[in-house]
Amino acid sequence: MNQAEPAPAERAPTRETRKDARRPRGNPTPKAGRNLPAAIGVGLAMLIAVLGGLLFLPLGFVLLVTAFAVMGVWEVYRALEAQGTRMPVVPVMAGTLALPVSAFFGGLEGLLFTMVASCVAVLLWRSIESAAGAPRSVFAGVFTLAWVPFLISFAALPLHSSGGATPVGFWPEGIPGGAWQIATMLLLVVANDTFGYIVGASFGKHPMAPKISPKKSWEGFAGSVGGAMVIGVLACLFILDKPWWVGLVLAIGMVAAATAGDLAESMVKRELGVKDMSSILPGHGGVMDRLDSIVFAAPVAYVLFALLSGV
Template identity: 75%
Template sequence: MTQEQGEPGADIRVRRKQRTNPTPKAGRNLPAAIVVGLGMLFFVLGGLLFLPLGFVLIVTAFGVFGVWEVFRALEASGTRVPIVPVMIGTAAMPVSSYFGGVESLLFAMMLSSVAALLWRSLDGAAGSARSIFAGVFTLAWIPFMISFAVLPLHTVAGETPVGLWPDGLIPPGAWQIATLLLLVVANDTFGYLVGASIGKHPMAPKISPKKSWEGFAGSIAGATLVGVLAAVYVLDEPWWFGAALAAGMVAAATAGDLSESMVKRELGIKDMSSILPGHGGVMDRLDSIVFASPAAFILYSLFAGA
């Protein structure tokens, strides 16, 4: 028994600490998470709807920070990523997507992978295979996948604006990306609220013990509501498209979340970093978006306007 437990009124002091602790059982500092999350959302949406190249640069910055976190985590575990070509590729892919479309993105990914291979080969054979694999994996996981969030903004060569949208008209691609972001936020928010309140059945206890089936159901319900409203009032699509889009986004975002949790568990870390109060690292926020972005791009390409 500790001294505090043996003192009169110790139980009262413990309960008072629990009441004043802003971190709930789900492991987040909720007030900080809300403030930081809303700030990032408004910042990103502001760039997307008013200054498209600014949005591209924001995506690039998030990608760079995410890659840096993964680089540090892998280095701490003994895997050296060829960071120079990986960082150059990270900065090039979103910009290539914006100005050149899918073909430019694929070319940038291929060129970055070859550069990582050649760069690491100059350091000798010891550990090179593991290092090259880690570099290509990082390129594919973060900058390549997140660049799909930029592709809907690409129009025709020579018409992609550098400044404001021409004539102040926001194109459909920007609204598609805005809907993607809102659905990812809805997935995280409703999943967290329901899971923290009534979550009892773990979805993947060996990977992410705090993620529950109840929270997943909350994500589906909340994202479906947001998706249907966005489809009808923002995208000018039928309601069923919003429901299908929401289901796809929740599935992709959950897969991204579990994938990052698996990587962190393999590396023996809780968060990629602590740069974002209440959230952890940048990758702890990007984990859902990197998987949801290509899924949304495919769904929009297949069904939008059908």
């Protein structure tokens, strides 16, 4: 006796129907994996806050950079601790607070001196504790100091040469060139992320580094370069008062640095076994997921502007 065919509602679900059931309805997350409206809103709010402080309250900008560095270091500390590596957080946090401020008031010499002093403090702090895991702990502390607060402090160095050491909060005689240099660097990093995301999500087919960051494609990289070149040329013509070709040099340097920073953080996250450093920023992940490009771009921008200062 043949068994009656089950009604449509009683049939076993196929792979496609199970996939459709798991897919959330009305979720604005596109192919590249971000909640796009949240990412745009948070990104614009951060950009406005940073540029506003940079152009109108330089010390406030430095304090904002310091706050971002502290949150980024805290994310790294928690991720390392989850993997069994105990970073000496007290001297590392003290150095994180001191590095951007020393760059603002003391320039490059002050930044380098504070970095060396912070590394020595990590070593001395760890030497008074047990010897178990000491080398790994010291390396984690020095690595975190060099990766996050030291590199991002290069964003404050142009403000020192522009009169940032004065006690006046607002710029006494207009906005100096150093502030515009930092603003251009930030705009180029945003252009790198924005155009790379748009082009990569729409046309990306060839992974750039599939074992490190599968979603980053060569098509997206080309979009980053093209978009950053447009922004760089416009910035040189209307903001920096430089020849148009300087914008091309800055764009290529910023895209290369930002991409390297993104891939470097992806490697760290893969080693730590985490997708995002945290979920504090909707649509973005953690603070380090936003700083990854900037921490590499800031020193490269500082060097490029120094080399191109006579142009």
